[in-house]
Amino acid sequence: MARTRRTTMLHLVLTLYILSVSGQNTLSNLGHSAAIHGFLGCLSADIPSGLIQTPATPSYSALLLSTARNLRYILPDTSKPVGIIAAAEHAHVQTTVRCGRRHGVRVRVRSGGHDYEGLSYASVHLHNEPFAVLDLAALRAIHVDPARAEAWAESGATVGELYYAVGAASRSLGFPAGSCPTMGIGGHLSGGGFGSLARKYGLSADNVLDALVVDADGRLMNRSSMGEELFWAICGGGGESFGVVLSWKVRLVPVPETxxxxxxxxxxxxxxxxxxxxxxxxxxxxxxxxxxxxxxxxxxxxxxxxxxxxxxxxxxxxxxxxxxxxxxxxxxxxxSWVQSTVFFGFSTTSMPPEQLLNRSSNPSxxxxxxxxxxxxxxxxxxxxxxxxxxxxxxxxxxxxxxxxxxxxxxxxxxxxxxxxxxxxxxxxxxxxxxxxxxxxxxxxxxxxxxxxxxxxxxxVSSNPRAVYVNYRDLDLGTNELDGNVTSYHKATVWGHKYFKGNFKRLAAVKTMVDPHDFFRNEQSIPPLPRCQNDTL
Missing domain, CATH: 3.40.462.20 (Vanillyl-alcohol Oxidase; Chain A, domain 3)
Structure with missing residues (x-):
């Protein structure tokens, strides 16, 4: 009975939203409306209605703004998601991906919202495709094993929360990552993760041991089942191209107590x-x-x-x-090492380590x-x-x-x-x-x-002029479609700047795990053209 009432209420909200969209009276929007209705209805079968927000629901704007770090991408002329799914468990992520694939609604993934160009929660000009945002902020569990010098961190946890958890567990362990404590683990590790320990221990991505990933078919995989090529790609290949990384197992590194x-x-x-x-x-x-x-x-x-x-x-x-x-x-x-992360995050050591837990993110x-x-x-x-x-x-x-x-x-x-x-x-x-x-x-x-x-x-560097993917820059170029997938040739314009000789290998991984290009945005990795893929 509870499931029936919940579904009925959600369908009422969906109907109001779809009417507002289809009222624009274009064939394209009518087609999108049908896809959106099917997608949101599909979600309602397995995800509680309170975790699904649309522009017709009261909490939509607050949730959209909750980790939108750049006000440029919440302006009126920016495309907004048709729905935001605040996943509370891994199964919600799988359902969202499967429903998106089934009904032709793209899924963008947001952990901390620090993408400089807002691609985790907004669309600038990518073919006017309807998309939903999968918000991972509630998936933030961290488990530190000091005896093994390892930790598991869910993608919705912040860098500051990971620092605090490691510091609370041991004064002689640390983790190499960036200086901004409100960055989401998911996006930061996906792009590399440079910080104050990089010269000693490398990037965050250099210290990833395992991960849990939901692929484009909604399957849950770890390092063993996903294979080494996909594992390589998610550790620095940029977010939102290969699947949804739910959690990361990382190597902790030795640091002095002082x-x-x-x-x-x-x-x-x-x-x-x-x-x-x-x-x-x-x-x-x-x-x-x-x-x-x-x-x-x-x-x-x-x-x-x-x-x-x-x-x-x-x-x-x-x-x-x-x-x-x-x-x-x-x-x-x-x-202490954990207090040094406070210093780099806030330019002072006078704040207590608990400041690292402050997720306040209203964009200013x-x-x-x-x-x-x-x-x-x-x-x-x-x-x-x-x-x-x-x-x-x-x-x-x-x-x-x-x-x-x-x-x-x-x-x-x-x-x-x-x-x-x-x-x-x-x-x-x-x-x-x-x-x-x-x-x-x-x-x-x-x-x-x-x-x-x-x-x-x-x-500076040239041929290519090299750029760090975690400092996303759409001035470098944006994707175009070649048929129903992203053009590899067009993507090389920006891709070689981020990844140099690794770009073609990333595209080969994309071809293997997401050949239909479900996970895509303005600068996502494209599949290889068939002729190039056949020569690998």
Whole structure:
């Protein structure tokens, strides 16, 4: 009886929604309406109605906004999902995929919502296809096994929650991942996962041991049953191309019970340009235990470091390798590893580790980001010109320089889909954000990040100009259809920039596990054309 009442109520909501869609009086929309009605009705057979939100239900907007990190992609002219499924168990994910396949509704997957171009919850211009969002925020369980130095984390957990769980279980274990604590585990690991331990232990994806995946047929698989090619592809090949990763088994890494963090800020008049010029040569060749990045914001350069050791050891090392920075022992602080993640997430150590559990995600600004890789040091006069021409502008936002080297130079570029290893000194992120989306303000901010990116072209990697897939950038190109699947040829325009020589292998995996291209978005991996696939 309860199932009958629930289904009846949901069908009433569906009817109201379908009427609103079909009222637009086009054949295309009528066809989509039938697909949407069938899809949502299919869901209602196995998923509680309270977990299915459509534009006709009261909680739809709140759920859509709950982890939408970029206000640019919740504007009125952005395509919205026909439904949001807040999966509470693995079976809900399987049902959503099967119903989507059956009724021709695409499924986009959102864990933390940090995709810079909003592809996990919005569609920019991909063929006007109806799509639903599978929201994994409730699938956030974490189990840490300190004796085995391993952990299982569901994709809806955040990086901060994983850090906190590891720190609570052991003071001598850590996990290499990024600095933003509200990132979802699912998206972060899918694209690689670069952070303060990368020079010592590699990326997050380099430390994945197993995973649970729902494929395009709705089957649940682990590493053994999915095979090594699919496992390789999900560990750095970008999200939403091969299936839905429900959870990840990761290797935890040894860290000292006490580590050191450092923060030194220098203005241009205090030699910031000279220090950045020198940093390029120093940071990538420091011992693996040292991570020293630079943030340029508000016309100042902030040098932030984490050292797997005591303050005295870092001070001696910096005096020897980078005396120009003028570090003193008063500039550094000894903390636990988990407290160092608070430092990189919030630029302070005064907050307690519990701050890592704060999932607050109401978007407060609009953003546009781009990235580059640098293989040869950029000359001082170039940095001087960049600072004067771009970083001194009132609309200038954030420039982030992350050093490579260490273990990153020792891992083969084909070990995972993330290819940016040996030969790269550091990575640059250009991150523009603004609070007023008036046309003039938006154009000015977008122009800044794109203009600086263009200015840097002669000084960064080329053929291809390499980009980090977790810093998604639709300026690089978007997918087009070739028949009913994504065009491989068109996708190479952006695909080689993210994945270099690994792109064709990723497409071969796509052909094997999702040949009909169910999981697709503006920059999803395409299947290989039949003629190319036959030659592999």
């Amino acid at each position: 580590v050191t963090v450092l923060s030194i800020t220098r203005s241009r008049s205090q030699g910031a340009v000279e220090l950045i010029t020198k940093w390029q040569e120093v940071a990538p060749v420091l011992p693996q235990e040292v991570y020293l990045r630079v943030l340029v914001l508000n016309q100042q350069a902030n040098f932030q470091a984490m050292f797997l050791g005591r303050c005295g050891g870092l001070h001696r090392l910096m005096q020897y390798r980078f005396p120009e920075l003028g570090m003193t022992e008063q500039d550094c602080e000894e903390v 600004y609009y953003l546009k980001a781009k990235s580059d890789h640098v293989q040869d040091p950029i000359a001082r006069d170039v940095w001087e010109s960049i600072w004067a021409g771009w970083l001194d502008k009132p609309e200038a936002a954030l420039l982030m320089l992350d050093p490579y080297g260490g273990l990153m130079s020792s891992i083969s570029p084909s070990e995972t889909p993330f290819p940016h290893r040996r030969g790269n000194l550091y990575q640059i992120q250009y991150y523009s954000f603004w609070y007023d989306n008036g046309t003039a303000a938006a154009e000015k901010r977008m122009s800044w990040v794109r203009g600086l990116y263009n200015e840097m072209e002669p000084y």
